[in-house]
Amino acid sequence: MVKCIETxxxxxxxxxxxxxxxxxxxxxILPQRAGKSVIYTLVTDPGKVKDPAIFAPSFxxxxxxxxxxWLIEDKVLGLVFKPCEARATIELIKLEQINPDAILLIxxxxxxxxxxxxxxxxxxxxxxxxxxxxxxxxxxxxVEVRAACTMCETxxxxxxxxxxxxxxxxxxxxVALSEKGEAALSKVEGITLGDKDIDRSSLQxxxxxxxxxxxxxxxxxxxxxxxxxKLLDVLNDCIVCKNxxxxxxxxxxxxxxxxxxxxxxxxxxxxxxxxTRGDVRIPPYGLFYHLTRAYHVCVxxxxxxxxxDACPKGIPLTLIYPVVARNVQDLFEYVPGMDxxxxxxxxxxxxxxxxxx
Amino acid sequence: xxxxFEPKILGFTCNWCTYAxxxxxxxxxxxxxxxxxxxxxxxxxxxxPMFVIKALTNGADGVFLGGCHPGDCHYTKGNYYARRRIxxxxxxxxxFGLDERVxxxxxxxxxxxxxxxxxxxxxxxxxxxxxxxxKEETL
Numbered sequence: 001m002v003k004c005i006e007t008x009x010x011x012x013x014x015x016x017x018x019x020x021x022x023x024x025x026x027x028x029i030l031p032q033r034a035g036k037s038v039i040y041t042l043v044t045d046p047g048k049v050k051d052p053a054i055f056a057p058s059f060x061x062x063x064x065x066x067x068x069x070w071l072i073e074d075k076v077l078g079l080v081f082k083p084c085e086a087r088a089t090i091e092l093i094k095l096e097q098i099n100p101d102a103i104l105l106i107x108x109x110x111x112x113x114x115x116x117x118x119x120x121x122x123x124x125x126x127x128x129x130x131x132x133x134x135x136x137x138x139x140x141x142x143v144e145v146r147a148a149c150t151m152c153e154t155x156x157x158x159x160x161x162x163x164x165x166x167x168x169x170x171x172x173x174x175v176a177l178s179e180k181g182e183a184a185l186s187k188v189e190g191i192t193l194g195d196k197d198i199d200r201s202s203l204q205x206x207x208x209x210x211x212x213x214x215x216x217x218x219x220x221x222x223x224x225x226x227x228x229x230k231l232l233d234v235l236n237d238c239i240v241c242k243n244x245x246x247x248x249x250x251x252x253x254x255x256x257x258x259x260x261x262x263x264x265x266x267x268x269x270x271x272x273x274x275x276t277r278g279d280v281r282i283p284p285y286g287l288f289y290h291l292t293r294a295y296h297v298c299v300x301x302x303x304x305x306x307x308x309d310a311c312p313k314g315i316p317l318t319l320i321y322p323v324v325a326r327n328v329q330d331l332f333e334y335v336p337g338m339d340x341x342x343x344x345x346x347x348x349x350x351x352x353x354x355x356x357x
Numbered sequence: 358x359x360x361x362f363e364p365k366i367l368g369f370t371c372n373w374c375t376y377a378x379x380x381x382x383x384x385x386x387x388x389x390x391x392x393x394x395x396x397x398x399x400x401x402x403x404x405x406p407m408f409v410i411k412a413l414t415n416g417a418d419g420v421f422l423g424g425c426h427p428g429d430c431h432y433t434k435g436n437y438y439a440r441r442r443i444x445x446x447x448x449x450x451x452x453f454g455l456d457e458r459v460x461x462x463x464x465x466x467x468x469x470x471x472x473x474x475x476x477x478x479x480x481x482x483x484x485x486x487x488x489x490x491x492k493e494e495t496l
Binding site: 222225226227228229230231232257277279280281285286287288291292294295298299323324327328331332345346349350351352353354355 | 406407410411413414415416427428434437438440441442444445446448449450451452453454455489490491494495496
C-alpha cells in the first residue's frame with residue numbers, strides 16, 4: 001500500500017509550481033526542455049517552470065554532481081532526479097557533503113538514457129518516454145542506450161522522499177515515499193493523496209534480469225583489459241584532463257591529490273621523475289591517476305557512467321569505473337545510494353571476514 | 358647469480374608487529390631473499406592503497422604489506438580497516454591482472470621465521486609471474 005495520486009503528465013507542471021509556491025521547497029532542480037535538448041535548471045520562481053522534461057531519456061551529467069558542499073541550513077531544495085542521481089545524492093549525504101534536511105529528494109522512473117547529444121539529435125523520434133520499441137528503432141540507426149544504463153538495476157523511482165512513476169502503470173503517478181515527502185505533497189494545493197496497491201515487483205525482477213545480462217556483457221568486455229599492458233593501451237589516448245573526476249558525483253575531495261604538487265609534478269619535479277626512470281609521459285601519472293580514482297570511487301560509485309560521457313577521448317571508462325566498482329561492492333554486499341543508515345564499507349569493518357586474504 | 362630475474366619487492370610493515378617480526382628474523386639470523394625493501398609505517402591502517410598503486414606504476418614487481426594479527430592491532434582496529442582497503446584494491450587490480458603482485462599478511466613481533474617464510478614465498482611467486490610489465494614502459 002502506498003500513498004499516491006494519479007496525476008497524468010500535464011498536472012506534473014502544476015505539481016512543481018505548487019511545490020514552489022506553497023513553500024514546500026525553496027528551489028527545484030528540474031530537467032526542462034530547451035529547444036530539442038534537455039537542460040537542468042535550478043528554479044525558484046514558480047512562473048519559470050516552463051517545460052519540465054523529467055522522463056526524457058537524456059543524460060548529460062549526473063546532476064547530483066553540483067550538490068557537493070550543499071550545506072545550506074535554512075532552505076530546502078527539491079531535486080527531481082533520475083534514480084542514479086538520487087543514489088549519488090544519498091551517497092553524498094553519507095559522505096557529509098549534503099545536509100539531508102536541506103533537500104527534498106524526488107526520484108523518477110528511468111528506463112535507460114541516451115547521451116544528451118544523441119538525444120538532441122533524435123528528439124522527435126525518442127520523445128518523452130523511452131520504450132523498448134523506440135530503443136530497437138534507434139539501435140538500427142546505430143544510436144545505442146548508454147553502456148552504464150544497460151547494467152542498471154535501479155530504474156524505478158523508489159528512492160528518496162517522493163517518487164514519480166510511469167513504468168508499468170496506466171498513468172503517471174506521484175507517490176509519497178517518506179513522511180517528509182508526504183508532508184511536502186500535502187502542502188500543495190489540489191493534491192490529495194489516496195491509498196493504493198501498486199505492485200511492481202515483477203517489473204523490478206524483469207529489470208534486474210536485463211541488468212544482469214547487461215552486466216555480464218560488460219564484464220566480458222572488461223576481460224579484454226585483464227592484462228596490465230592492455231590497460232595501458234586503452235589509456236594511451238588519455239590526456240589526463242581529469243574530466244572524469246570533475247564530473248563524477250561521488251569523487252568529492254575538495255583538494256584532489258592529483259592537483260597537488262606531489263600528484264601533479266611540474267618543472268624540476270617532473271625532470272627528477274624522468275631522471276629516476278629515464279623517461280616519463282607528459283602529462284604525467286595517467287595510469288596512476290586512473291587506478292587511484294578507481295580505488296577512490298570503488299565503493300561509492302553508483303554506476304551512472306557520467307565519466308565515460310565526459311571523456312573527450314572516448315576511453316571506455318564505464319569498464320574501468322562502474323563495472324570494476326560493482327565487483328568491489330559485491331565483495332562487501334553493498335549497494336551504494338540505497339540506504340542512508342548503511343555505513344560505507346571502508347568506514348567500518350567486521351572482526352571476522354575476508355579471510356584468507 | 359647470472360641473469361636470473363631478481364624481483365624488487367616493496368614492503369610496508371607496521372611498526373608494532375611485522376617490522377618487529379622482520380627485525381627478529383634478522384637478529385635470529387634467519388636467511389631470506391634480499392629482494393624486499395622495507396618501509397616502516399606506524400600501522401597497517403596507514404598503508405594507503407595509493408602507496409601500492411604508485412609502487413606498481415613505478416615498476417615495483419610486488420608489494421608486500423604486513424600488519425598485526427586481527428585483534429592484536431596496537432591501535433585496536435587499524436588492521437581491520439587495512440584488510441577492507443587492500444581487499445577492495447586487490448579486487449580492482451584483479452580486473453587488470455595486477456592483483457597477484459600485492460599481498461597482505463599478518464605477522465606478529467614474535468614470528469620472525471614466519472616473516473622469512475612469507476617473504477621467501479612471495480619472492481618465489483613473483484619470480485614465476487615475471488617482471489612488472491610496466492617497468493619497460495613509458496609511464
